[in-house]
Amino acid sequence: MNSMSIWKKTSSLPSFENLRENIKTQVLVIGGGLAGILTAHFLKESGVDCVVLEKGRVCGGTTSGTTAKLTFQHGLIYSRLLKEKGEYAAREYQNANAEALEHFAKLCADKDCDYEIRPSCVYSLRGKKLLADEIEALDRIGVSAKFEKELPLPFETDGGVTVENQAQINPLKLAAELLNGLTVYENSPVCRFEKGKAVTDNGSVTADYIVISTHFPFINSHGAYFLKLYQNRSYMAALKNAKPVGGMYVDENEKGMTFRDYGEYLIIGSGGSRTGKDMRGGERLDRLTREYYPGAQTVCRWAAQDCMSLDGMPYIGRYSAAAADMFVATGFNKWGMTGSMISAMIISDMILKRQNHYERLFSPSRSMFKKQLFVNGLESAVNMLRPTAPRCPHLGCALKWNASEHSWDCSCHGSRFASDGEILNNPANKPLGR
Ligand SMILES: Cc1cc2nc3c(=O)[nH]c(=O)nc-3n(C[C@H](O)[C@H](O)[C@H](O)COP(=O)(O)OP(=O)(O)OC[C@H]3O[C@@H](n4cnc5c(N)ncnc54)[C@H](O)[C@@H]3O)c2cc1C
Structure with a gap:
């Protein structure tokens, strides 16, 4: 499996020097994926002095392997949240993601990042009941969704739940635009911390606040993220000469397929399973490609993995009760585009001592007995x-x-x-x- 995603193939990111001195800043963001970049962007817009340290190249992690659908429709999340956390949490989760979508619309309006409004649809091969429950859940929290029987997919389904006015982007083109105004050091992995200071091989950054946006948090002494997260890996391909789908489609079953268009390409993916468990995902995607798109040409193939939380919602906020000046953004459950935006909204507000309505909902310290x-x-x-x-x-x-x-x-x-x-x-x- 080569790891050239369609985003890497179609965009070019700025490059930055590595850190070679000891510096001071108000906020240090560790990790230059979308979560880190958006947080640094929000802070910079508010006049905060901010530095980003990136282990390798910016957006070299999961952000380069995403499908970059911007939606509040995260699988069948609303029937799950209603059942497990109640109506208030379900409403708030939808509100936060809808706000994130609005932020993207504003941010992308004057940027070259192939932002396009599209409907989003979650389909099922396991019967209509799951879909009917999701429509009912969405209706209960005031979101209009419709059942669609016929979908433009290359196999029969039991239909799907569609919501309108969602969006899709090229995430690396957006990142490239945002990176232009930021202070970033690449090839500067943080290997340890001393009080208020992050240390790399060739320098250090002393900061009032530190944001850990490294995908999987790597400090094990606080927060127990090694118990609260696991990773799930998927396999992706961009095809030429394949029939476009005109919207964004995803199977409610995490092992199922995902679809969206990007210009002349059809992006497909499959095989979500725990990293290290099922090693045949790439071969399965190749087989599905041959079966469903026999005349298509595979332009890129790649694999990527994301951090999965215990309750389907990300961990955003204070790293732990014992680390008051350290923040975290992780556990996006493969919905970390709006998740990254929500992280930027919450963490920048917390640092700027502004009330944030969603702080409690996404708090990493919430009860996790699951x-x-x-x-x-x-x-x-x-x-x-x-x-x-x-x-x-x-x-x-x-x-x-x-x-x-x-x-x-x-x-x-x-x-x-x-x-x-x-x-x-x-x-x-x-x-x-x-
Ligand atoms: C196959 C797939 C499809 C997806 N599709 C969608 C979608 O359609 N819509 C959606 O909303 N979400 C989607 N997601 C999820 C989304 O892509 C991710 O949640 C999001 O990109 C995560 O961004 P991030 O910034 O947290 O992580 P990353 O992009 O991984 O960035 C973390 C960065 O931290 C750096 N780092 C790590 N350790 C250190 C260190 N010690 N020092 C310095 N830097 C460090 C890494 O090098 C990396 O660049 C998908 C995920 C997958 C796997």
Whole structure:
């Protein structure tokens, strides 16, 4: 699986020097993906002195592998939230994401980022009941959605739930525009912290506030993110000469397919499963491509993974009760475009000491007594006790060889390493064998 996404192929990002001195700033943002960039942008717009430190190249992480649909329709989230958290939480979740969409509309209006309004549709192959429940849930929180029986997909479905006026972008083109005004250091991985100071190999940044937007947070002494998150990996392709779908489509089943157009390309994806568990996702996507689009040409293939939270909502806010000046944005459950925008809204308000209506809903300290917590704990315990080498430098879990992608994968927390030991995906912060 080569890792050239369609976004990397069609955009060009500015490059930045690495950090080679000890500097001071008001806010340090660690991680130059969309969450970090939007947060730094919001802070800069409010006159705050802000520095971004990026481990590799900006947007070299999940942001470059996304499908970049901007929507408040996150699978069948509203029937789930109504059942698990009640009507208030479901309404607030939708309001926050709808506000994020409005922010994107304003931000993208004068930027070259291929922003396009599109309908969003969640379809099912498992019967109409799930869809009817979601329409009812959306209706209860005041959102208009319709059932559609016939969808422009290359297979039969049981229909879908459609909401209008959502959007899609090229995320790297947007990032390139925003990066122009920011102070960024690339190839500057933060390897440790001293009081109020983040240290890299060649310099340090002392800051009043630190934002951890590194995708999977890598500080294990606070917040227990290693228990509250796991990673889920998907496989993507951009096809030429494939029939456009005209909207944004996703299966309610996380293992199902996703579709959107980008100019002359059709972007498809499939295979969501826990990193390190199912290593055949790329082959499955190739098979689906041949079956459904036999005349199409695959222009790019890539894979990407995202952090999954315990309750389907991201963790945004104070890193932990014991780390008052440190903030986090993670656990986007593959909906981190609006998630990144909500992070920027909440974290910039918290730093600027402004009330934010959504602070409580997304607080990383919210109660997390969920079945998935035990699944994550069990997965870690089993892999820590497995007596095989190599071990993950993050927390010592046994790694598995992924023959399809030629990588060592950790099913506990989702770190991945190339065959020579280089880090491909965090939270590991050190290569294998060092
Ligand atoms: C296949 C797929 C499809 C998706 N589709 C959608 C979609 O259609 N709509 C949607 O809303 N969301 C989607 N998502 C989710 C969304 O893409 C992600 O949630 C979002 O891009 C995450 O952004 P981020 O900034 O948190 O992480 P990243 O983009 O991974 O950025 C984190 C950055 O931190 C850096 N970093 C890590 N450690 C350090 C360190 N120690 N020091 C310095 N820097 C460090 C990394 O190098 C990286 O650049 C999708 C996700 C996947 C996997």
